[in-house]
Amino acid sequence: MKKATAPRREFLKNTTIAFGMATNFSAIQNLEAGIRADSSKLTIACVGAHPGDPEFGCGGTMARYSTAGHHVVFVYLTRGEAFDPAKSASESATLRTREAEKSCGVLGATPIFAGQVDGATILSRSKEDEMAKLLESIRPDIVLTHWPIDSHPDHQVAGLLTMTAWIKSGKKFELYFYEVNTGSETMAFTPSEWVDITSVREKKKSAMFGHQTQSPEKLYDTLFKTMEGFRGFEAGVEAAEGFVHFRSKTIVASIQGT
Template identity: 40%
Template sequence: MNSISRRAMLGKASLVGTTVAVGLPLAAAETPVQQRPEVGTKLKVIVTGGHPGDPEYGCGGTIARYTDLGHEVVLLYLNRGEWPENPSLDDAKSVRIAEAKRACEILKARPAYAGQINGAAIVDSAHYEKFQRILEAEKPNLVFTHWPIDNHADHRAISMLVYESWLRMRKRFALYYYEVSDGEDTLQFSPTHYVDITSTEPRKRAACYAHASQTPDKYYGLQEMITRMRGVESGHKQAESYIRHVQSPDFMLPMAS
């Protein structure tokens, strides 16, 4: 076998490296562009959250944009917001359910529940199957869920349940991740998509404040800072941002008319 010098080997390696580096932008350029649905197409959108209030805080403006366009939106909460150690568990659950119902009325959405307990989320084979059955019954075109790098266990749990269902359902719905309470909950979130919520922010605010038991004065200020920052990034007054899974179908987010 012919010997090869170290210098020649390094030279060949540099050529290979150059070829790969040049090829990367071409691969990125092949990312599919979102296509506008046919006029009159009604979409089914599911926004999942660890607790009542999470979808409203993370996606409330986008939800309002969808329902204003005539699309059906379901807010699917992992639990009803009750705490297992609370002696008045049923009372807490009733309060949170009533608040979620009011928030959904404001956004023209429908509430639904996955049946778990606040702070005691379970992610196992049985719950994967149960959650998949919920999504199979709803037949969504798009699903939004928590970004999985998150400090709250319930947020991580529903994100995993959604992702496993997406895989089992052969990636047939568009999958978007949203942020909530960045720094406190969501971490390392770098958006790929934005939705202008300037016109729907008042309804988002009202929906969040419908969760009166959850001290919205404390939390909404942080979320508003985030929407203003995302607005600066995207050229709007206020915006919500998302990460679309790279293998997800391209169902378009609401855009300005």
């Protein structure tokens, strides 16, 4: 995998402003610009607590990245060991690993499993080091993870481990947060960027529906279809995914004429 060259890093850092001006009223900014970065290929890692989280949270955006030729990796913190009390942890893990691999195939992503256990994820110094090393080995240009203000403890852990890895890396990659099940899981989430997923909506749906153990039809009809439409409404397109671009510095806007 290639690392970003200095000019590409500058491009990634500066595109929010550049595209904000170029598209005038469009809310679609930095991530959207990255998809069209045809000068060199990017590596994007999406960290999720459970199989299905990356697909439901940002499957459309990741489908657009992989279709454009960029390298997409899904890092699953666990294998979904705890989803069914009637099954053993290993039976559940096997089932959900298979679903994740199938969905990754649909979205053009490479699955990696980070070895924590569903329902018992740990936030500690050693787990922070593990995540930092794992992400370092992927050498990502962009990393997306759970917004840590979330009712599910595993989502909190995934988000915070990733944020700490970003700090440990010297903030070498661009960090984004995504939302899942907003209202019941993700809370207090206000996107700073939107990506148009209208053209890949069916592909994302197919990846989501690969997670049959999660009753995806009900999840889609009651939550994700509405979220995609609402984020699309905010961005002025049919369907979109919203993200928070986490920045290490406050950007002070300049006021014209002063």
